[in-house]
Amino acid sequence: MxxxxxxxxxxxxxxxxxxxxxxxxxxxxxxxxxxxxxxxxxxxxxxxxxxxxxxxxxxxxxxxxxxxxxxxxxxxxxxxxxxxxxxxxxxxxxxxxxxxxxxxxxxxxxxxxxxxxxxEGVIRPGIAGFVPKENGGFGIIMDVGANADCKPDVLFQFGEIGSMYANRVLGIDEPKVGLMNLGEEEQKGTLLMQAAHQLFKITNKVNFIGNIEGCDVFNDKADVIVCDGFTGNVILKLAESFFDMIQSRKIRNEYFDRFNYEEIGGSPILxxxxxxxxxxxxxxxxxxxxxxxxxxxxxxxxxxxxxxxxxxx
Amino acid sequence: MxxxxxxxxxxxxxxxxxxxxxxxxxxxxxxxxxxxxxxxxxxxxxxxxxxxxxxxxxxxxxxxxxxxxxxxxxxxxxxxxxxxxxxxxxxxxxxxxxxxxxxxxxxxxxxxxxxxxxxEGVIRPGIAGFVPKENGGFGIIMDVGANADCKPDVLFQFGEIGSMYANRVLGIDEPKVGLMNLGEEEQKGTLLMQAAHQLFKITNKVNFIGNIEGCDVFNDKADVIVCDGFTGNVILKLAESFFDMIQSRKIRNEYFDRFNYEEIGGSPILxxxxxxxxxxxxxxxxxxxxxxxxxxxxxxxxxxxxxxxxxxx
Structure with a gap:
């Protein structure tokens, strides 16, 4: 190789x-x-x-x-x-x-x-980001910046692609796919997220667990976090700043050490x-x-x- | 009273x-x-x-x-x-x-x-959220959930309203207004954010400091963070989950203690x-x-x- x-x-x-x-x-x-x-x-x-x-x-x-x-x-x-x-x-x-x-x-x-x-068949390739999960593994967020504005079918494909990455590269069986939103109920959120929710719901292509919220980024709810590149970028940079704040206060903790971008290495274009x-x-x-x-x-x-x-x- | x-x-x-x-x-x-x-x-x-x-x-x-x-x-x-x-x-x-x-x-x-x-004249009232700033004060995010989908002029008004809150209630002189985006350059981000950026730029109504990013939520760049209710909601809940993760690991730190929602009290409808x-x-x-x-x-x-x-x- x-x-x-x-x-x-x-x-x-x-x-x-x-x-x-x-x-x-x-x-x-x-x-x-x-x-x-x-x-x-x-x-x-x-x-x-x-x-x-x-x-x-x-x-x-x-x-x-x-x-x-x-x-x-x-x-x-x-x-x-x-x-x-x-x-x-x-x-x-x-x-x-x-x-x-x-x-x-x-x-x-x-x-x-x-x-x-x-x-061929992929409407918009995206950039995947990783977040350390509290359960020990990593979650994948897609997209984290390549596509600021997305259509519902693009978000759906991010779910498919992210799911495959989680399965083939991270070794997660039937990865749980969550749609980033401001509430759990399917009628919640932007028109984009409402439409994307329906797309995920009517197909059986991925293991869709429904909407997740900002507080679910690090927990076990979803292995794959689907969102537009705008939201994903904000989430990733916010998580990074959190690590910086912890570091600058000299707080050492095994879990928070995993926020270190140095350990993650980078973001694949998928x-x-x-x-x-x-x-x-x-x-x-x-x-x-x-x-x-x-x-x-x-x-x-x-x-x-x-x-x-x-x-x- | x-x-x-x-x-x-x-x-x-x-x-x-x-x-x-x-x-x-x-x-x-x-x-x-x-x-x-x-x-x-x-x-x-x-x-x-x-x-x-x-x-x-x-x-x-x-x-x-x-x-x-x-x-x-x-x-x-x-x-x-x-x-x-x-x-x-x-x-x-x-x-x-x-x-x-x-x-x-x-x-x-x-x-x-x-x-x-x-x-009268306010297109869409919004809900304001607060984030503890590293410099000791609080920043205001608007909107944090009332309006998932926003138009550029709505975001502009959030900047005006948030600015006035920061001045009159938080006592900040000429509050710095930042537009949440995925990059600093004005052509970056969603079509919504690009248009909103221009609205802020061509008027002198608020102290607009340009785009800010996810990593700027807690720093001194902006006192008022303008975004749609979808993004604001994700940011606020993510910040809340940081606090919960810190608490559950029994890390005590003066700054992080200020993330406690109990101290903030609530979110005004403005x-x-x-x-x-x-x-x-x-x-x-x-x-x-x-x-x-x-x-x-x-x-x-x-x-x-x-x-x-x-x-x-």
């Missing part, structure tokens, strides 16, 4: 990305390869600086760099030799089985849509023809390590092929 | 409401009055049971009771002699200067809209012709006490008259 990582992506790249790559590659199998995409001289120099030498590491030169603040569509079309477009070309040609970056989130999303493209993970902009070496390992796990499960089969039927 | 409280409203009524009333009335001025609305025999018996005897307490008999799960509009129209409709009649006739209940939230909202009604506060369904005596005191403070500031003047211009 071959995984590509954007060596130039993230607030602390290339230092954090190269160090993270060094940590991740140690967990790779003998035949696995890790491709570092970036400005070759810089990557080589950083590998040397951090004393990283491993036969499983390859370097692929990408002379351009897309900055964090750049307009995604413009950057992708104008900087075809930056690490992100190069990574997607590798993924599209199946030279690598997974690609991840802690760089420009928009460029990663646009890059995925333009290169490997949405799986519903596209390949295994893609977006890391947090502020990624530390540890976060990069976990982003690469999450991409590795996704490549192992090859969830996108299962999704492709599912949506073709 | 005369404040009315629904003695029958809340999961733990009438025990919690009567005990809370007993705690609150001690803080009332000599000439203030607290009107307990409910089934007279029950109220009298509970006052006796909890050894509460105070000349400032009056009892008003309301033979019917609206349950927590009842359909708001139906309940309000069919049970005209329940504590909630009776309370609104007192408020409408100006016999009391404030009314509060920890009972059926929907019935409180519908009751306000049908009796004292929206202030934009209607009177001072109305909705308490939490699970209100304890302490929560009821603070709900009554919040209603008292609102009655002192008579914010609704200021809003009336503002929207008449």
């Amino acid at each position: 071959k995984i590509a990582v954007d060596a130039m992506g993230g607030d602390f790249a290339p230092d954090a990305t190269i160090q993270g790559a060094g940590l991740a590659v140690k967990q790779f199998a003998e035949e696995d390869r890790l491709v570092l995409i970036g400005i070759e001289d810089v990557v080589r120099q950083k590998l040397e600086q951090f004393n990283i030498s491993d036969d499983r590491i390859e370097i692929l030169h990408a002379p351009d760099v897309i900055d964090m603040g750049e307009h995604p569509t413009r950057a992708i079309s104008q900087k075809q030799n930056a690490s992100i477009p190069v990574g997607f070309r590798l993924l599209k040609s199946r030279e690598v089985q997974g690609f991840c970056s802690a760089g420009n989130t928009g460029a990663m999303h646009v890059g995925a849509m333009f290169s490997i493209k949405a799986i 519903g596209v023809n390949g295994n893609v993970v977006i890391g947090h902009g502020k990624s530390s070496p540890k976060a990069i390590e976990n982003m690469i390992m999450l991409t590795h796990r996704m490549a192992e499960s090859n969830l996108y092929l299962t999704l492709k089969e599912y949506f073709t039927d | 005369k404040i009315a409280v629904d003695a029958m409203g809340g999961d733990f009524a009438p025990d919690a409401t009567i005990q809370g009333a007993g705690l609150a009335v001690k803080q009332f001025a000599e000439e203030d009055r607290l009107v307990l609305i409910g089934i007279e025999d029950v109220v009298r018996q509970k006052l006796e049971q909890f050894n509460i005897s105070d000349d400032r307490i009056e009892i008003l008999h309301a033979p019917d009771v609206i349950d927590m799960g009842e359909h708001p509009t139906r309940a309000i129209s069919q049970k005209q002699n329940a504590s909630i409709p009776v309370g609104f009649r007192l408020l409408k006739s100006r016999e009391v200067q404030g009314f509060c209940s920890a009972g059926n939230t929907g019935a409180m909202h519908v009751g306000a809209m049908f009796s004292i009604k929206a202030i 934009g209607v012709n009177g001072n109305v506060v909705i308490g939490h369904g699970k209100s304890s005596p302490k929560a009821i006490e603070n709900m009554i005191m919040l209603t008292h403070r609102m009655a002192e500031s008579n914010l609704y008259l200021t809003l009336k003047e503002y929207f008449t211009d």
